[in-house]
Amino acid sequence: MVESPADSAMIVGRLDRLPRWPYSRSLLWIVGAGYFFGFFDVVNIGFALPVISKQFHITAAVAASAISIGLVGYIIGSYLNSTISDLYGRRLSLTLSVALFTVGSLLSTFSPNLLWLDIFRFITGMGIGAEIASVTTYLGELSPAPLRGRYTGWATTFAYTGFSVVPFIALALVPHFSWGWRALLLVGAIGGVTITLLRRNIPESPRWLLSKSRTAEAEKIVEQAENFLRQRSAVPLPAIVPAKEAVAAKGYPTQALFSAPYFSRLLLFVVIWFVYYVANYAWLTLAPSLFVSRGYSLTSTIGYLVVSGIGFFVGALGSALLGDRFERKWFILLVTVVFGLSLLLIGLFPSPTVIMVLGFIASVTIGLMVPLLYALTAEHFPTRARATGVALTDGLGHIGGALAPVFVLSAVAVGGFTQGFVVMAIACGVTALLLPFTIKATKRNLETVTEHWNA
Numbered sequence: 001m002v003e004s005p006a007d008s009a010m011i012v013g014r015l016d017r018l019p020r021w022p023y024s025r026s027l028l029w030i031v032g033a034g035y036f037f038g039f040f041d042v043v044n045i046g047f048a049l050p051v052i053s054k055q056f057h058i059t060a061a062v063a064a065s066a067i068s069i070g071l072v073g074y075i076i077g078s079y080l081n082s083t084i085s086d087l088y089g090r091r092l093s094l095t096l097s098v099a100l101f102t103v104g105s106l107l108s109t110f111s112p113n114l115l116w117l118d119i120f121r122f123i124t125g126m127g128i129g130a131e132i133a134s135v136t137t138y139l140g141e142l143s144p145a146p147l148r149g150r151y152t153g154w155a156t157t158f159a160y161t162g163f164s165v166v167p168f169i170a171l172a173l174v175p176h177f178s179w180g181w182r183a184l185l186l187v188g189a190i191g192g193v194t195i196t197l198l199r200r201n202i203p204e205s206p207r208w209l210l211s212k213s214r215t216a217e218a219e220k221i222v223e224q225a226e227n228f229l230r231q232r233s234a235v236p237l238p239a240i241v242p243a244k245e246a247v248a249a250k251g252y253p254t255q256a257l258f259s260a261p262y263f264s265r266l267l268l269f270v271v272i273w274f275v276y277y278v279a280n281y282a283w284l285t286l287a288p289s290l291f292v293s294r295g296y297s298l299t300s301t302i303g304y305l306v307v308s309g310i311g312f313f314v315g316a317l318g319s320a321l322l323g324d325r326f327e328r329k330w331f332i333l334l335v336t337v338v339f340g341l342s343l344l345l346i347g348l349f350p351s352p353t354v355i356m357v358l359g360f361i362a363s364v365t366i367g368l369m370v371p372l373l374y375a376l377t378a379e380h381f382p383t384r385a386r387a388t389g390v391a392l393t394d395g396l397g398h399i400g401g402a403l404a405p406v407f408v409l410s411a412v413a414v415g416g417f418t419q420g421f422v423v424m425a426i427a428c429g430v431t432a433l434l435l436p437f438t439i440k441a442t443k444r445n446l447e448t449v450t451e452h453w454n455a
Helices: 008-016 025-055 065-088 090-109 114-142 145-173 180-201 206-211 215-232 262-293 298-322 328-348 352-378 383-415 417-437 446-451
Strands: none
Touching (some): 008 206, 025 065, 025 090, 025 145, 025 262, 065 090, 065 114, 065 262, 090 114, 114 145, 114 206, 114 352, 145 298, 145 352, 206 383, 262 328, 262 352, 262 383, 262 417, 328 352, 328 417, 352 383, 383 417
C-alpha cells in the first residue's frame, strides 16, 4: 500500500526511515563478491613481482611499472564507468566493472613479457577502479541514511577478505612453481565470470531513478523494501520524514561538480586520496619487495604478510560494526594516525615480530579507514554526479598510488630501507591534517548534506 504521495522527497524519506537492511542478504553477497575479486586483483601483483622480475630479467623498480600502469587504468576506468553510471544507471556500471577486471586478469595470466603485462594490468586496473566507484555509490544510495556506513563496511569486508587471502594463495603458489604467479593472477578472473552473470538481477538505485524523473520505478523499489521489512517484523515502520528534494539530473555529470560547493569538495578529496594512497599502495604492493631487499627470503616475507594480512578482514569487519557509531571524519582521522605510526615503527625496527604485529595493525587500519572514507567521499556529492565525484576524487587520488613506487623506492635508494617507511608515515600525517576540512554527514540524509551549502 502506498502511504504517501509519490513525490521524490517523500520517496527518499520513506527509504531513509527504514531501521534495518530492507533487501535480501543475497544482494550484499553479490555486490560483495565482486568487491572481493576486485580487491584480490589490487594486491596479487605485489606478491608476483619478485618472481616476475627474475623471469623477465628486469629490476624490481622496472617491474613495478605493472603497479603504476594498473593504477593509471584505474583512474581512466573509474571515470569512464562512473559517467556511464550517472547517465545510464548503477546496475549497468556494476556489470561493466567486473567484466573489465575479469578480462584483464585473464589476459595478464598469459603475459609473455613486461610490455604485455603492463597492457593487461591497465585493463585490470580499469575494472578495479570502476568497481570501487560503482559499489561505493550504489550501496550509499540504496541504504537508509542511518545504515550507510555499516553496509558500505559490510561490502568492504568482502573486499578485504580478498586482500587477506592473497598471501595464503601466494604462499602456496609463488615460491614453489615457476607458473605460480600466473595462477595467482588467474584466480581473480575465475571468480569474476560468475559475478558478472549474477549482477544482472540486482535492483536499480531509487535515488538515481528519481534524478532521472523515473518516479514510479523508484517508488516501486522503495515499496518493495518496506514490504520486505513488514513481512519480517511486527513492529510498525517509523514515521516518514520527507527528505530535501534533490536537483534533477541535467547535462553531463562532470559539469555539476564544477559549481559551488562541489568543486572545493572535489579538490579536497583529490588531495586526501592522493596523499593517503602514497602510503596505502606502498604498503600493499611494495612490502614484499622491500622486505626481500632487506635480506628476508621471499617465503619468509610472504609468511609475515600472511599474518599481517588477516588485519584487513578484522578492520573491514570493524568498519561495518563501528561505521555509524561515531562521526566518520574524526574516526577516520584517528585511524590514519595509527596507520602512520605503525609504518614508521616497522621502518625503524624491522624484526619479524615487529613486521607481523605492526603489519597486522597497519592492515587493520586500512580495513577500517578505506570503506569509511569511500562513504564520506560519496556523501559530499549530489546524486546526479555522485558516481563521477567518487571516481574523480578516488581516481585522481590514485595518481598518488601510481607514484608511490617512485617516491618510496627513490627514498630507499637515497636513504635506505627505513627512509621508504618514513615517506609512507609522512603521507599519513598529511592526510590526517586534511580530514578536519570535510563535512559531517554520518546518519544524515544524503540530499541534505549534498544539495545545501550549510550542511
